[in-house]
Amino acid sequence: MRHHGAYRRPRGRARPRHARCRGTRPLSLGAGGLPGLSGIGRRHDHRRRRRGGGALGADQRGGPHAHDRWAHGHDPPRRRAGARRWRVKVDVVEGPLETVKADAVVVGVYAEEGRLRESPARIDKALGGQLAEVLEAERFAGKPAHVTHVHTGGRIPAGRVVVVGLGKRVELTLETVRRAASAGLRRARDLGAKSVAIEVLGDRLPVKSRAHATTEGALLGAYTFDRYKREKADKRVESLRLVEPDGRRRREAADGARTGEVFAEATCFARDLVNSPANDVHPTYLAKVAAEIAKEGKLGLKVFDRAECQKMGMGLFLGVAAGSEQPPKFIHLSYTPSGRKRRRVAVIGKGITFDSGGLDLKPAEGMLRMKDDMSGAAAVLAIMRALPELAPGVEVHGLIAATENMPSGSAIRPGDVLRAMNGTTIEIGNTDAEGRLTLADALCYAWEKVDADEAVDMATLTGACVVALGPLCSGLFANDQGLADRLLAAAENAGERMWQLPLIDEYREHLKSEVADFNNVGPRGGGAITAGLFLKEFAGDRPWAHLDIAGPAFVEKDTPTGPKGATGAPVRTMLCYLMSQE
Template sequence: MMKIELTGAAALELESSLLAVPVFEEELADGLKGPLVAIDRKLGGHVAAAAREEGFVGRADQSLFLHTLGKMRSARILFIGMGRRPTPEQLLRQGFEPVRMAAGQAVRLARKTASARFAFAAASIPGDAALVARAVVEGTLLGAYQFDRYRTRKEKKPEAPAHLLLALAPGKDRAPDVKDLVSLAMETAAAVVWARDLVNEPPLACTPALLADAARALAKEAGLTVEVKGPKEIAALEMGMFQGVARGSVEEPRLIRLSYVPKGAAGKKKPIVLVGKAITFDSGGLSLKPTESMVTMKSDMAGSAAVFAAMKVVAALAPAQPVHALVGACENMPGGRAYKPSDILTSYAGKTVEITNTDAEGRLVLGDVLAWGADTFHPAAMIDVATLTGACMVALGHTTTGAFGPDGPVIEGVLAAGRNAGEDVWRLPLTESVKENLKSDVADLKNAGERWGGAISAAWFLKEFAGDTPWAHLDIAGPSFSSKEAGYIAKGGTGAAVRTLVEFVRAFRG
């Protein structure tokens, strides 16, 4: 992990390989303003001249490199465009996400220039200094991420910076709330990186058994308890939907529980239960996916990575109520024993389900785990996280999570947590008319209805098994995996929803 150092020194005093300075459009309009004035004076007017020549006006997609030629203590300076200057209230509503994105962009450019000691001048960013510092640290640590463990002939690439020097307003670097949130940012970023690594593993490596091993290792490291159930125990629980999905693969399923339980009276409170989808590879089963749709299906376990990674931070937070993460892990394959369209499966809850599409498998496994979680732990709040539907991506695109749930403190808490974490979470309706799509002529319900409103009908299916438990569903099909770099987002697994879950646990009082 990169070393993080806080300082109250001015930008001109920072000693680094590369100094990143955020620039708002207003600071370049009608002459230089803000911190640019002193830097421009130190560099003999070259900032203003270079900005004019390069057309740098401070837009959020712009950056400008300058060598300081020994005139500053930093060898090079990087101006990062931030767009129009927001009010502190606007940045707060955005969860300081523009700051996080700018820090991620800056550290990726720092890597390309082999800058070992990276400084970020954050004093001019509006808003609470602790929240600014948190966003910069998270953005920097996540922006420095790359996954290349399977390259045998690695290109000689510059290393990520080993040191972040974060400059805040004088005195803020010593404030207890700043130090607390920087520590939280480091814990959270490490958890997101852990989730990214897990999602980026090939399906040959990340099988249900190896996912269980990862949970065991995490439990040992974080001081959590872990329980893993195999095929016989899953059968004994009569999880017929889970068993049905797993049947086509030679990889045996696992039911995994990671738990944080505080000592004393707090340990007897109703818990928060986090449920993650863990289809470690999804071929679609007998309703086989096209080849191009299958390429990224190693990421169909991103929900499980998110809930496990969140538990890594939960252990450090030590909240005053229990938190459990539950995962049903299996593959969805078209083997000779695979479940078939028109099969009828009997769930843990006793409800029967007609199979109309074997590629609507995640909701089947989640349904059994949600019902078991509700029955076993009687949660104060239960949240599932799943790469559930392409329909959610059609509705919201690649960067927004769809949120579903009945009105109440859980869905409101999830939406607030997403805002505070800087993750884009948008509530979609549980429209009653769409629920009709799940009616079956031969069973209690079917696992997939018509195309239209597919994300909503999938959420209704899960609601059938969550029952009356206070519940919310996060569909991360879009943001869980990225085809390109952007800010602190790397190609591949993103660790979507980890930060939202952490914020939810921090704030929820059930």
């Protein structure tokens, strides 16, 4: 073994064999898939499912004459709800990577092995040893997500070979695969590649899981947002070809790639909504997007206006909405699987489309990013949009109380008292603690109108959570440890950081009010906890969890799987969670 990072040219001949794969299978991961995702992908015929069934039709289930090419699960006759103007076409092929035609191919190498193996070795052989020479000259050590490239000079069908590090073989994780695929795709894009082929990365983990993570990571890395720029980005990847060298495992790879694409598309859909400005993404717009999603996915939909919310007694939600000229909308999307009655899960997203702070006005600098205060709502819409394609076996209700928080002569004032849907009275200690008010009425709706078995809310709720956990980690609060454990496992599977924080009963005293049942804020210190305790008052005795995504929903720097801006958190966590429930 040479110095750290050097590779020797191996001996041996590659056996060229390239076959376009045929046939698709249902979206089930089954044994060996992503942990906790055993329920992914049951399909049901449209004629058999009840509202919200969300299955692909029988003619889309594949078979001996179907190709493993799809666009987000199926090829619809019209533009999908809220779809981005650009998206990557994905297909799966079998055969040696060095025989695949593409502008660039992406291959992974492990650290500290001293020589190239398998696909990298065959590519190096075809290139006359050039790959090993470049890696040795650059002291490429195979560290996770480190990337380099070589020009092929026409010696293989691809114009360039992008090499990405996978770290030590024994330490390989799905997140390593996800980040490596993202790094490789971005390098290929920056080189001007329009078509990219990438091998299912890694070898220690089940092929379905690796195919899912490879596809997901590559598509997340391909994301750009230039909707409002006159000159669009000229470097875009148009097609992604996932390559599985072993034909016996192609079907598993195709299943994993399909779910990975659905997860990535849902994440990017949420990113688009959050990245868009508040003058376009207002409550009425969110309601229109929900209507498109419901129509396309055959979901149930109810949208309540101000008068209807007033009849239901949503005093907290309408109090927040009182200062804005934008009419509030309470959105209820529902997905119901076919078959016997299942558990009902409510997913609730904070939908403040712009948060000025109200009369307790934010400073100008703090207001600049407040278009992202509807990240929870964007996540709910993305989740509900994906469910018909994934077809989980659990009933899901997506709830959004959408409004702006603005100052005006009609806005709520500090010291005002509002009444929640369940009759609880709240003194307004600060108008900038508005998200918990809207979520409280949404929780009441989940219990009283939906009769949900459990609820999970997602909200960019507190700066205190960012102080505690930083910008990359969500805070988790729950009144049921079993639910908390399942969500933490889902976050681990999805590659989204999450940490459980305590609900300290003694801090409940901080929410006391002299004139009402509770105040909406407490004293300084423990702000994320007191916000969680406030919401807990509306959870009753049913399982409930609160995800404070104030940090990771919108980031100021590029991440390993996307550019700065909206991240789409926690869409993938919640999809993992819902797919694991029965």
